[in-house]
């Protein structure tokens with residue numbers, strides 16, 4: 001199979017041929033292609049709580065209800081995503097994991113798209129502000145026996161844990177995670193500078209949605225944002241939807257984290273839904289505006305999660321001149337892939353054929369025309 005487009009890297013007209021899910025060759029083509037047709041690696045979103053009205057954090061009457069999420073995300077160019085299970089009762093977390101295992105067993109599209117699970121919590125800060133919307137009653141100290149149980153139930157699918165290193169026994173816990181191939185990210189934290197340094201030394205390698213899941217008012221210094229910015233070993237994920245972080249904060253994070261800054265959507269179930277008022281099982285009465293801001297119905301200044309997806313994040317960065325197309329695209333593809341799946345999908349010969357063809361309008365908004373996953377066309381506009 002073959003696909004042609006202008007490379008997201010340098011705009012050159014290229015043809016990619018692939019077979020059995022692997023890229024055989026990438027070569028320049030003399031064919032005259034429409035200039036706004038861009039070909040690049042598929043997007044990887046390592047933080048998806050839900051999408052299209054469906055929630056990975058809710059027990060479903062039938063796990064197959066969740067199958068629609070992968071299909072909807074293929075339409076947005078997301079070829080790989082990590083369902084993200086947040087703080088909950090440990091037994092409930094087990095049930096949520098088991099329904100994803102069951103989904104992957106019966107649905108090929110979900111099996112291809114879901115390459116890992118992200119457990120965000122329950123080992124986070126109990127403090128109001130850093131804890132965000134995670135339910136306080138289930139927040140607890142890191143517990144390796146629980147992670148082992150969940151990892152057995154998931155059949156090894158847990159690839160990532162977000163925790164706060166403010167708990168006493170965090171260092172040996174992080175070391176165990178790393179030994180077992182689980183990436184540790186710092187998030188929803190009220191940790192001291194020393195606790196963050198200790199976590200980095202133990203192997204933590206990312207900050208989850210840096211700048212969010214934090215106190216609304218913070219001491220000028222020291223504080224946990226400076227501490228995380230100061231550590232070169234820590235990459236950072238951000239939510240670029242125009243509501244979670246002001247542009248100047250994204251600009252500073254880029255200067256500091258450079259090629260270790262990446263996008264996540266952190267989408268909740270209302271992502272991809274029409275504007276309107278909704279009731280959420282966590283968060284209560286909320287409003288989704290036509291601009292895509294999701295806030296408490298009673299208070300428009302309090303966000304109730306992210307209603308974005310990673311394609312809209314890439315478009316946001318381009319439209320607001322916060323990143324050029326190549327960089328914005330890599331923040332949503334190659335960079336998270338390198339972190340969670342080293343050497344897997346690097347847009348070169350011999351790597352997995354996860355590709356998307358997009359049209360870019362004059363403002364920088366990307367529209368996905370075709371999505372190829374493991375060499376198979378899974379979406380065509």
Ligand SMILES: [Zn+2]
Pocket residue numbers: 120132187188209213
């Ligand atoms: Zn979070």
